[in-house]
Amino acid sequence: MRSRTRTAVAAAGMALALLASGCGADDGDGGAGSKKVEVFTWWADGGEKAGLDGLVAQFKTDCAQYEFVNGAVAGGAGSNAKQVLASRLQQSDPPDTFQAHAGAELSDYIKAGQIEDLSAQYKEWGLDSAFPKGLVDSLTVDGKIYSVPANIHRANVLWGNKSVLSKAGITAPATTLPEFFTQLDTLKAKGVATPLALGKDWTQQMLFEAVLISKLGPEKFSGLWTGQTDWAGADITDAINDYKKLLSYSNKDRDTFDWTDAEKLVMEGKAAYQLMGDWEAADLDAKGFKDYNYSVFPGNGDAYQWLADSFVLPKNAKNPEGTKCWLKTLGSAAGQKAFNTKKGSIPARTDANATDYPAYQQAAIADWAKGKPVPSCPHGSACSQGWQGAVASAQGKFSSDGDVAALQSALVAAAKQYAGK
Ligand code: BGC
Numbered sequence: 001m002r003s004r005t006r007t008a009v010a011a012a013g014m015a016l017a018l019l020a021s022g023c024g025a026d027d028g029d030g031g032a033g034s035k036k037v038e039v040f041t042w043w044a045d046g047g048e049k050a051g052l053d054g055l056v057a058q059f060k061t062d063c064a065q066y067e068f069v070n071g072a073v074a075g076g077a078g079s080n081a082k083q084v085l086a087s088r089l090q091q092s093d094p095p096d097t098f099q100a101h102a103g104a105e106l107s108d109y110i111k112a113g114q115i116e117d118l119s120a121q122y123k124e125w126g127l128d129s130a131f132p133k134g135l136v137d138s139l140t141v142d143g144k145i146y147s148v149p150a151n152i153h154r155a156n157v158l159w160g161n162k163s164v165l166s167k168a169g170i171t172a173p174a175t176t177l178p179e180f181f182t183q184l185d186t187l188k189a190k191g192v193a194t195p196l197a198l199g200k201d202w203t204q205q206m207l208f209e210a211v212l213i214s215k216l217g218p219e220k221f222s223g224l225w226t227g228q229t230d231w232a233g234a235d236i237t238d239a240i241n242d243y244k245k246l247l248s249y250s251n252k253d254r255d256t257f258d259w260t261d262a263e264k265l266v267m268e269g270k271a272a273y274q275l276m277g278d279w280e281a282a283d284l285d286a287k288g289f290k291d292y293n294y295s296v297f298p299g300n301g302d303a304y305q306w307l308a309d310s311f312v313l314p315k316n317a318k319n320p321e322g323t324k325c326w327l328k329t330l331g332s333a334a335g336q337k338a339f340n341t342k343k344g345s346i347p348a349r350t351d352a353n354a355t356d357y358p359a360y361q362q363a364a365i366a367d368w369a370k371g372k373p374v375p376s377c378p379h380g381s382a383c384s385q386g387w388q389g390a391v392a393s394a395q396g397k398f399s400s401d402g403d404v405a406a407l408q409s410a411l412v413a414a415a416k417q418y419a420g421k
Contacts, residue, residue, distance in 0.1 A: 047282025051343030101380025214299025
């Protein structure tokens with residue numbers, strides 16, 4: 001687990017070094033007639049890399065005149081990649097395309113004038129009616145559509161080690177938070193070292209949001225991001241207290257862990273549960289681990305906490321025609337299938353055939369059709385990058401000091417500063 005964390009840091013360090021030397025992955029072959037298409041993501045390993053590889057295989061078929069250049073910077077949820085990207089955009093050295101979350105996070109790039117309008121391509125490629133309207137709305141500002149979605153992920157999923165759970169006599173998922181606490185106590189009493197595996201900042205944000213969804217319900221939770229729900233309320237204090245209790249069942253070294261390090265505790269049977277997005281399905285499969293189960297986070301009911309990876313055409317991209325070929329491929333039915341069957345997500349297109357997908361995604365496709373969509377802040381559908389950073393640092397502090405009042409006032413201040421921006 002240590003080595004994977006080190007790889008991520010090394011990759012980010014290397015990318016920064018390349019940047020400083022002015023030596024981007026696409027250097028030396030830019031300009032008109034360039035064949036290279038540098039695709040910038042944080043999908044460097046496991047199921048994420050498998051998904052990217054699936055899409056690249058389709059790109060090689062559909063866009064044989066171009067050459068894929070992998071600009072991935074490792075680190076879950078873009079924790080390293082987003083910093084590298086921000087510097088590159090600031091220096092007018094964009095990759096040919098990059099991964100951006102649909103919603104408020106994408107709006108950051110639009111407002112900064114860093115990406116191109118793709119409305120004409122939507123018409124040309126027949127994408128207007130390919131995606132759900134709500135999703136296209138989250139890619140649109142002032143009537144212009146700025147990116148092509150690759151998928152829809154679900155964030156609020158609880159993954160469990162089946163053997164660890166059944167040895168503790170747990171055979172059914174908890175459906176409420178009190179039931180979940182009872183299960184965690186049972187696991188602790190049976191000697192499970194870490195009932196609930198957890199990682200650093202953004203993974204803690206995910207766990208806290210799952211608690212908020214249980215406490216507030218989908219509508220009130222969504223209202224936290226639009227100014228409709230008050231962060232200063234007693235129900236938020238209550239949620240922070242429950243979240244604090246959950247932290248007591250987690251690994252003490254959580255602040256040094258990426259999501260894959262926490263996942264490894266589950267795979268090794270040292271932990272029973274982990275709350276994580278459904279990229280975990282693909283990653284466990286890619287790592288050959290089969291002894292797992294999944295359920296919605298206790299108390300979340302049919303809330304489907306969604307996020308979508310989408311790709312853009314940056315202003316001043318070296319190879320805009322190559323980028324368009326990439327975007328056309330990923331928006332196509334074949335591209336979405338090649339990617340999502342390996343990535344753990346479901347296709348953004350509405351014309352996909354569920355039977356093409358592994359069992360997890362078949363269940364997710366059915367849940368998405370009937371569930372209540374709620375957004376995610378750490379994965380950009382709910383809030384801007386500034387807001388994400390403010391919450392991450394408040395939660396990082398809380399992870400060490402456990403000060404409930406301080407966390408709540410930091411969350412109130414963040415909402416005041418960033419809501420509507
Ligand atoms: C992305 C996923 C990715 C996950 C973990 C999320 O923000 O949307 O594609 O698998 O982070 O890295």
